[in-house]
Every structure is written in structure tokens, then in C-alpha cells.
Amino acid sequence: MSRDTARRGLLVRALLSLAVLVASAFLLLTTDPRLGLDLRGGTQIVLQAQGDADATDRALEVLRRRVDELGVAEPVLARSGENRIVVELPGVQDPEEAVKVLGRTAQLTVERDGKQVMTGEGISDATAAPNPQGAGFVVNVQFQGDAPKTWQRVTGEAACVPSGSPGRQIAFKLDGTVVSSPEVSTDTPCGGGQPGGATTITGRFSQAEAKELALVIRSGALPVPVEVIEQRTVGATLGAEAIEASAQAAIIGIALTSLFLVFAYRLAGFLAVLALVGYAGVAYAGLLAVGATLTLPGLAGFVLAIGMAVDANVLIFERAREEYARKANLRRASEAGFRGALSAIADSNVTTLLAAGLLFWLATGPVRGFGVTLTIGVLASMFSALVLSRVLVLWAMGTRFVAKRPRLSGLHSLGWVRSKLSVVLYRRPWLWLTSAAVLVLVAFSGLLLRGLNLGVEFTGGRMLDFTAGAPVDASRVRAALSEAGFADVVVSSSGADVSLRTGPIDDATSSRIGEVVNSAVDGGARQSSNELIGPSLSSELRRNALIGLAIAVAAQLVYLAVRFDWRLGVATVAALLSDVLVLIGIFAWLGKTADGVFLAALLTVIGYSVNDSVVVFDRLRSLRGARPKAFYPDVVSDAVVQTVPRTVNTGIGVLFVLAALLVLGDGSLADFATALLIGLVFGTMSTVVTAAPVAIWLEQRWPRQVRAVVKKSPAGARV
Numbered sequence: 001m002s003r004d005t006a007r008r009g010l011l012v013r014a015l016l017s018l019a020v021l022v023a024s025a026f027l028l029l030t031t032d033p034r035l036g037l038d039l040r041g042g043t044q045i046v047l048q049a050q051g052d053a054d055a056t057d058r059a060l061e062v063l064r065r066r067v068d069e070l071g072v073a074e075p076v077l078a079r080s081g082e083n084r085i086v087v088e089l090p091g092v093q094d095p096e097e098a099v100k101v102l103g104r105t106a107q108l109t110v111e112r113d114g115k116q117v118m119t120g121e122g123i124s125d126a127t128a129a130p131n132p133q134g135a136g137f138v139v140n141v142q143f144q145g146d147a148p149k150t151w152q153r154v155t156g157e158a159a160c161v162p163s164g165s166p167g168r169q170i171a172f173k174l175d176g177t178v179v180s181s182p183e184v185s186t187d188t189p190c191g192g193g194q195p196g197g198a199t200t201i202t203g204r205f206s207q208a209e210a211k212e213l214a215l216v217i218r219s220g221a222l223p224v225p226v227e228v229i230e231q232r233t234v235g236a237t238l239g240a241e242a243i244e245a246s247a248q249a250a251i252i253g254i255a256l257t258s259l260f261l262v263f264a265y266r267l268a269g270f271l272a273v274l275a276l277v278g279y280a281g282v283a284y285a286g287l288l289a290v291g292a293t294l295t296l297p298g299l300a301g302f303v304l305a306i307g308m309a310v311d312a313n314v315l316i317f318e319r320a321r322e323e324y325a326r327k328a329n330l331r332r333a334s335e336a337g338f339r340g341a342l343s344a345i346a347d348s349n350v351t352t353l354l355a356a357g358l359l360f361w362l363a364t365g366p367v368r369g370f371g372v373t374l375t376i377g378v379l380a381s382m383f384s385a386l387v388l389s390r391v392l393v394l395w396a397m398g399t400r401f402v403a404k405r406p407r408l409s410g411l412h413s414l415g416w417v418r419s420k421l422s423v424v425l426y427r428r429p430w431l432w433l434t435s436a437a438v439l440v441l442v443a444f445s446g447l448l449l450r451g452l453n454l455g456v457e458f459t460g461g462r463m464l465d466f467t468a469g470a471p472v473d474a475s476r477v478r479a480a481l482s483e484a485g486f487a488d489v490v491v492s493s494s495g496a497d498v499s500l501r502t503g504p505i506d507d508a509t510s511s512r513i514g515e516v517v518n519s520a521v522d523g524g525a526r527q528s529s530n531e532l533i534g535p536s537l538s539s540e541l542r543r544n545a546l547i548g549l550a551i552a553v554a555a556q557l558v559y560l561a562v563r564f565d566w567r568l569g570v571a572t573v574a575a576l577l578s579d580v581l582v583l584i585g586i587f588a589w590l591g592k593t594a595d596g597v598f599l600a601a602l603l604t605v606i607g608y609s610v611n612d613s614v615v616v617f618d619r620l621r622s623l624r625g626a627r628p629k630a631f632y633p634d635v636v637s638d639a640v641v642q643t644v645p646r647t648v649n650t651g652i653g654v655l656f657v658l659a660a661l662l663v664l665g666d667g668s669l670a671d672f673a674t675a676l677l678i679g680l681v682f683g684t685m686s687t688v689v690t691a692a693p694v695a696i697w698l699e700q701r702w703p704r705q706v707r708a709v710v711k712k713s714p715a716g717a718r719v
């Protein structure tokens with residue numbers, strides 16, 4: 001590449017970086033974030049269903065679909081008692097509109113001559129669209145099952161009736177009220193009807209009316225009518241102290257990570273810190289742009305993305321150090337570092353994006369929120385490492401001042417590990433696999449011997465409501481419950497009312513909690529209700545999340561098999577599964593609560609595990625292409641050893657953030673940090689003790705032919 005071409009490329013990236021940063025700054029200054037229930041609170045709606053518990057559960061799933069259609073991220077829905085449903089909506093802009101949509105029975109019927117010919121169960125989809133015939137909006141309806149044949153028959157019969165007669169009209173009724181009564185068009189053949197499985201509901205709807213009608217039709221009819229019996233605004237469930245602690249932990253952790261990068265890579269590390277600041281701004285602006293709701297589980301996606309952003313810079317710098325060791329030219333070494341690390345960065349990010357995208361499309365609730373924040377975070381981290389960091393590093397390394405002082409760059413030396421460490425790891429791979437199996441069995445036995453303490457999101461429990469004579473300080477109630485040994489209780493308040501959600505408890509424990517609340521509130525508090533509640537993560541939601549996760553893992557396996565080799569893909573998935581089993585088992589041994597936050601941490605650990613294995617196997621692919629005749633276990637060993645600096649430096653960077661959160665946080669914040677720390681340690685170990693030995697075993701069992709990488713000299717002679 002000529003010098004002029006390189007300069008033009010650098011200028012284009014600089015202009016792109018400037019444009020993205022300016023757009024991000026505009027969003028940051030003009031857009032307010034949407035915070036979830038745990039960070040800010042929201043609207044709580046209590047609905048009474050006119051039916052038994054089974055009908056209430058079915059209504060709950062319809063309401064969940066409606067909430068998702070409303071665009072509310074991270075909602076909380078749970079059955080309370082026999083026939084009540086509690087709906088908590090974070091950041092809802094128009095509570096009255098939400099109540100209106102949730103309360104609609106949405107019993108859609110199609111009638112002709114006063115006789116019902118079809119119900120809403122024959123409709124698969126409904127969307128709002130501008131009216132092509134004039135002003136206003138219409139609702140386009142898609143039929144399913146036998147409904148297309150029924151529609152064709154009914155419209156064929158109506159087409160035989162003279163125009164203007166009532167028999168030529170087909171009425172659409174919603175909850176018994178006619179919303180549209182169009183006449184079958186004159187071009188419809190008598191007896192032939194309208195084929196195609198679709199129709200359009202007209203009625204001079206406004207855009208908002210058309211969207212609402214399409215929403216309630218699309219989400220399905222409530223099996224029983226529901227009545228709104230209570231609506232109120234509730235405060236944050238985490239509390240100001242926990243939110244402040246998490247903010248302080250993030251600041252301290254990022255500051256320590258920045259200092260470490262500067263210590264390890266000097267000027268290059270400082271430039272990487274600047275790029276990470278840009279990453280934070282771009283990622284946050286991306287969330288604001290899509291209107292995502294920020295919650296603690298969602299922010300877990302950012303923890304993973306921060307780790308990947310740090311990891312990408314470390315990969316680039318280690319590659320640049322290798323190139324500088326071959327030829328002492330900082331500018332060219334930096335360019336080669338970016339080119340050499342591109343494949344590993346791309347593969348690790350693509351596998352993560354595959355998982356995040358599938359979780360978003362196939363799951364709901366907090367799992368879907370995790371997918372949104374992770375996707376945005378990964379895209380922002382790629383921009384930070386491959387565009388912004390590249391502009392800064394190539395510009396700095398091309399200056400005469402730095403060129404004359406290579407030690408200042410931080411890229412002048414391979415470091416002690418790469419220069420001095422020489423070890424053969426896998427002459428007996430079965431020992432590693434045996435150790436890994438023993439570790440997994442010991443950890444996972446905790447699940448069999450002690451059981452996993454599932455949170456209220458999974459098991460249901462009780463909802464206790466209290467009323468005081470004055471506004472309640474939720475933080476005092478939360479602190480008092482924590483001191484009394486009830487740290488897992490979720491507390492939310494609204495004026496003089498306070499609500500508690502707990503796991504399954506007996507009457508004696510319920511009374512004890514009531515005493516603690518009464519003592520923590522000035523003037524005491526009177527218990528107004530004590531009802532059993534169902535899990536907010538319903539069986540359908542859990543099933544969809546597991547299906548989405550399984551498909552995501554399968555997609556990663558297919559991608560890795562195409563990009564690397566099926567043996568390495570299987571080895572990566574084996575390490576991933578071992579990490580999941582170890583984390584679940586250790587949480588069982590520790591007696592920690594596995595709640596929605598733990599679920600987000602588990603997904604983050606999966607991302608870490610895959611990312612670490614991909615980096616090692618990318619180096620393995622490169623080494624094996626250069627040394628096709630070498631003993632395969634030794635090549636795997638060299639790949640692991642050569643990536644040790646990257647593994648250690650990336651791990652330390654994320655470790656600072658998690659350690660700060662563990663020290664400063666409590667309750668769910670501390671459990672979240674604990675889960676990620678366990679995942680970080682064992683995710684790194686699993687690549688060495690599980691993924692690499694499995695890859696060796698598969699290669700010995702099903703060997704493949706490897707072609708040498710053939711390079712050509714300028715004259716064309718082979719070397």
C-alpha cells in the first residue's frame with residue numbers, strides 16, 4: 001500500500017470517527033434515557049380477571065405479548081392470588097394509554113347478515129398502514145388455518161347481493177362494537193370471492209387508532225375480561241444506594257482498567273483509553289437512539305462489550321509487538337497489528353452478535369433486553385477498536401517524536417511471557433480432560449446435593465403490601481430487611497404505600513417481615529394485603545429463552561465450523577457448557593439466589609467463554625498453517641502460550657470493574673459481580689483445560705489434512 005493511499009484511508013476513518021462522535025454527542029445532549037424498574041421505577045397496574053387461576057394464567061400470556069408490542073422493555077408481569085395480575089411497566093410515557101390497551105378484551109368477530117362467520121383466532125397478523133384510497137389509516141389483516149377459505153366463501157356469497165344492500169356488507173366487531181363494515185367491492189366475482197388469505201379493515205382510523213387496533217388483534221384476545229382495580233407509580237426497586245454504588249464501581253473499575261492499559265502499553269494504552277471513552281459515548285447514544293430501557297440485567301451486556309472492546313485493543317497491540325520484533329518500524333508494525341488481529345476480532349464479535357440477535361428475536365423479557373444492549377455494545381466496541389483506535393494509534397505512531405522514542409510507544413517489546421516462557425502443555429491431553437471433568441462434577445454436585453435457590457422470578461412467592469401514615473422511605477425498609485436476613489426481598493414504594501415481593505415463605509416468616517417493615521417506618525405500617533404471586537418469568541418465557549439460547553449456540557457452532565473447523569467448533573461449545581455447569585454448581589454450593597440478574601450474568605459468561613476460545617483457535621489456525629507437519633498437541637500448546645498476554649491483560653481489565661462492583665455493591669449487585677467473576681476465571685480456564693484438549697482429542701480421532709501456507713517472493717520463486 002502506498003503512503004498516499006494509507007493517508008487517504010486514515011483521513012476517511014478520521015472523518016467517519018468524527019461524524020459518529022458528533023452524532024453520539026448530539027443524542028447524549030438531547031435525549032433522556034429510559035430507565036427500568038430497578039433503576040427508576042415506573043407504573044404498576046393491578047388487573048382483576050373474571051375467571052379462575054387457569055384463565056388468569058392464559059390472560060397473563062396475552063398481556064405479556066401486548067406489553068411487548070407496546071415497546072416496553074424489561075416489564076414485570078406476575079399473577080397475584082387467584083385472579084389478579086400485577087403489571088409493572090418501566091418508563092411508560094402514557095400510563096392511561098397502556099391501561100386502555102391492556103384492558104381491551106379484543107374479542108374480534110366477523111359477521112354477515114348479523115351472523116358470525118369468523119373469529120379472531122383465524123387471524124395470524126395485523127398491521128397499520130396509510131389508506132391508499134385516501135386520508136387516514138387502515139389495518140391489513142392476514143388469515144391463517146381455514147380462515148382464508150372461509151373468507152373467500154363469505155365474500156363470494158356477499159358479492160352475489162346487489163350493491164347497497166346490507167347483505168353485501170361484512171362487519172368487523174371488536175368487543176361487540178362495529179369498528180368497520182365495508183361493502184364487498186364490485187370487482188369481486190359472485191361465488192368466487194376474494195382469495196389470498198388477507199383483507200383490509202377500513203374505518204377512517206387515525207394513525208394511533210389503527211396501531212392500537214392492529215396491536216390488540218395481533219396479540220390475541222383475552223380469554224376472560226379484565227378490570228383495572230389499581231394504578232400507581234412505584235419507585236426504583238434497587239434503591240438509590242445500590243444505584244450509586246454501581247455507578248461508583250463502574251467509575252473506579254474503568255479508571256483502574258485505564259491505568260492498567262497505560263501501564264502495560266504506555267502511549268498505545270493511553271490512546272486505547274481514549275478510544276474506550278469514545279466507545280462508552282457511542283454505545284450509550286446507540287441505546288438512546290433505539291429507545292432501549294436500561295436495567296441492571298441489560299447493563300450486563302455492556303460489561304461483556306467493555307471486555308470485548310478492551311480485548312480487541314489488546315489483540316491489536318500484541319500483534320503489533322510481534323511485527324515490531326520482526327522489523328523495527330512502529331507505523332508499519334501498528335498497521336500490521338490491526339490487519340493481523342482483524343480475523344480474531346471479527347470472529348469473536350460475529351459469534352457474540354449471532355447469540356445476541358437470536359436472543360432478541362426468539363426470547364422476551366430480560367433475555368431480550370440483554371440481547372439489545374449486547375448487540376449495541378458489540379457494534380460500538382468494533383467501531384472503537386477498528387476505526388477510532390486505529391486513527392489515534394496510526395497517527396501517533398507515525399509522528400517523528402514517537403518514532404525516535406520507541407520505548408514510549410509500548411509496542412517495542414514482546415514482553416517477558418512471549419520472550420521467556422517456553423512450556424509444552426498437551427503431551428498428555430487426557431490428564432487435562434480428566435481434571436476438567438472432575439472440576440465440573442464437583443461444582444455441579446452442588447446442584448444435586450444442595451439445589452439451586454431460584455429467585456421469585458422463577459418460583460413465584462408472596463406479595464406483601466403495607467400502608468403507612470406518611471411517605472415511606474424505601475431505602476430504610478430495604479436496609480432493615482437486609483439486616484434482618486431478608487436481603488433478597490424486592491422493595492418498591494409509592495407515597496405512603498410499600499410493596500414487597502419475596503420467594504415462597506411461610507406465615508411465620510411473613511409475620512417477621514411485617515414486624516421489620518413496621519419498625520422501619522416512622523409511625524409504623526399496616527399490612528393491607530398478603531397474596532401468593534406466580535413467577536414473572538413464566539414457563540413460556542423460560543422455554544422461549546432456552547430455545548433461543550440453544551439455537552444461538554447451534555448457530556455459533558455452525559459459524560465456527562465454517563470459519564475454523566468442526567472440531568474446534570465442538571471444542572468451543574464443550575468449554576461453554578462446562579462454564580455454565582460450573583457457574584450454576586458454585587452458585588448452588590454458595591446458596592446464592594439465581595434470579596433474573598443471575599440469568600443475565602450467565603449469558604455474559606457464555607459470551608466470555610466463546611470469545612476466549614475463538615482468540616486461541618484463531619492463533620492455532622495461523623500456527624498450523626505455517627507448521628503443517630508439526631506435532632498437533634505442541635502447536636495447540638504454542639497457541640495457548642502465545643495468547644497468554646492477551647488473556648491476562650484482558651482479564652485484568654474486566655476484573656477491576658467486577659471487583660469494584662463486588663466490594664461496593666450488595667444484594668443482587670454483589671451476586672451479579674460474583675457470578676461474572678466466577679465466569680471470568682473459569683471461562684479463561686476452560687479454554688486451556690477443556691477446549692484445547694477436546695480439540696486435540698477430536699483431531700486424533702478424526703484427523704484432517706492441512707496445507708502449508710505458501711508464500712511467494714517478489715520474483716515469484718517459492719520460499
